[in-house]
Amino acid sequence: MENNSRRGFMGKAFGAVAAVGAIGSLFAMKKSWDPLPSVRSAGFTTLDLSVYKENELITEKWRGKPIFVLKKTADMVASQTESQKARDIEVNGSHYMIAIGLCTHLGCIPAYNASNKGFLCACHGGQFDFAGDVTKVPPPRGFDIPPFKIEGNTLVLGEAGPEYTKMKESGVTL
Numbered sequence: 001m002e003n004n005s006r007r008g009f010m011g012k013a014f015g016a017v018a019a020v021g022a023i024g025s026l027f028a029m030k031k032s033w034d035p036l037p038s039v040r041s042a043g044f045t046t047l048d049l050s051v052y053k054e055n056e057l058i059t060e061k062w063r064g065k066p067i068f069v070l071k072k073t074a075d076m077v078a079s080q081t082e083s084q085k086a087r088d089i090e091v092n093g094s095h096y097m098i099a100i101g102l103c104t105h106l107g108c109i110p111a112y113n114a115s116n117k118g119f120l121c122a123c124h125g126g127q128f129d130f131a132g133d134v135t136k137v138p139p140p141r142g143f144d145i146p147p148f149k150i151e152g153n154t155l156v157l158g159e160a161g162p163e164y165t166k167m168k169e170s171g172v173t174l
């Protein structure tokens with residue numbers, strides 16, 4: 001009698017463990033069928049440009065690459081040359097330098113100096129101005145600009161809007 005009830009109890013306990021295991025397996029299977037969050041948003045990064053501070057370089061990420069975002073001060077905007085203006089991205093009256101943060105020589109990540117408003121690449125001494133234009137070789141050109149689309153106060157990286165298309169067609173970026 002005691003043996004029977006113990007067997008009954010053990011049977012129920014094993015049954016419960018098996019059921020929990022089966023539910024766990026179903027969850028694991030469902031998870032593997034669902035697309036990963038990173039795949040769902042693959043290729044696009046949205047930046048809210050209202051949060052950046054003037055003359056403070058912020059490095060974002062897009063498709064595994066560093067993206068430099070530099071909001072320009074009024075002085076920077078007023079002093080821009082024609083070639084700097086051609087690289088300028090204006091959103092809601094504010095001006096930005098947005099570029100892939102890799103030196104166009106051999107791909108090092110240059111550092112920004114806020115006091116002289118320029119970039120120095122420590123690898124071979126290449127320099128860039130606050131607009132991302134090259135000012136000292138060996139880099140062969142300014143920073144490349146990623147495809148972007150302006151949507152209100154946000155910038156969608158990975159989508160080519162009219163402003164980016166114009167830059168590409170005029171040879172401002174590759």
Ligand code: FES
Binds near residue numbers: 108124
């Ligand atoms: S990698 Fe930047 S100067 Fe060579």
